[in-house]
Amino acid sequence: GAGVSQSPSNKVTEKGKDVELRCDPISGHTALYWYRQSLGQGLEFLIYFQGNSAPDKSGLPSDRFSAERTGGSVSTLTIQRTQQEDSAVYLCASSFRSGQLGTEAFFGQGTRLTVV
Amino acid sequence: GNSVTQMEGPVTLSEEAFLTINCTYTATGYPSLFWYVQYPGEGLQLLLKATKADDKGSNKGFEATYRKETTSFHLEKGSVQVSDSAVYFCAQSGGSYIPTFGRGTSLIVHP
Numbered sequence A: 001g002a003g004v005s006q007s008p009s010n011k012v013t014e015k016g017k018d019v020e021l022r023c024d025p026i027s028g029h030t031a032l033y034w035y036r037q038s039l040g041q042g043l044e045f046l047i048y049f050q051g052n053s054a055p056d057k058s059g060l061p062s063d064r065f066s067a068e069r070t071g072g073s074v075s076t077l078t079i080q081r082t083q084q085e086d087s088a089v090y091l092c093a094s095s096f097r098s099g100q101l102g103t104e105a106f107f108g109q110g111t112r113l114t115v116v
Numbered sequence B: 001g002n003s004v005t006q007m008e009g010p011v012t013l014s015e016e017a018f019l020t021i022n023c024t025y026t027a028t029g030y031p032s033l034f035w036y037v038q039y040p041g042e043g044l045q046l047l048l049k050a051t052k053a054d055d056k057g058s059n060k061g062f063e064a065t066y067r068k069e070t071t072s073f074h075l076e077k078g079s080v081q082v083s084d085s086a087v088y089f090c091a092q093s094g095g096s097y098i099p100t101f102g103r104g105t106s107l108i109v110h111p
Helices: none
Strands: A005-007 A010-013 A019-024 A031-038 A042-050 A065-069 A075-079 A088-095 A111-115 B003-006 B011-014 B019-021 B023-026 B032-038 B045-050 B056-059 B062-065 B075-077 B086-093 B105-110
Touching (some): A005 A088, A010 A019, A019 A088, A042 A065, A075 A088, B003 B086, B023 B086, B045 B062
Parallel strands (some): A010 A111
Antiparallel strands (some): A019 A075, A065 A075, A088 A111, B019 B075, B032 B086, B056 B062, B062 B075
């Protein structure tokens, strides 16, 4: 499809297990963002990729969280040793090169992660 | 740092009522301002945007004006419909290039 695709749409995991969340951005978009959406908390920025530049990891909440973007396209967010407080909806967005006036971010439908 | 504050919800209205959702921002420089909407079961999508002071963004009967003097970007609609029931997010994107979002305001419209 032409939109941002995320998989899986739902993930239930046991506390302490590792999980990988995948994002396929829109073709040609050089900027990619991960956000976390918790109930009543809005969108929390996690990490930002722009082209081949070093990612901005300033939003990652702990060293259990990491992300990579291969070939400037697909991105994987990995959470190691999951905790119950990691339960949330993880959103991926992409855009044309950010920093330009009015650049719109296109969002995927998210991965709902539940840690039990 | 950059931030966005929007009114807490839920906002509950009857069909054809007037809607205002307040949004204010803090930023260095002159950010672009956005309203995104998340309909039930769907992802966020852009509703409207404005890129400079006094610009008015509009779409689907919704409007918001970029007010630099009050650092605000309030969302308005003259007559809401049941189909407008959704969560609305105010956002800014400025020098950091990373869009910053408010907490979202849930709108519930009753027939």
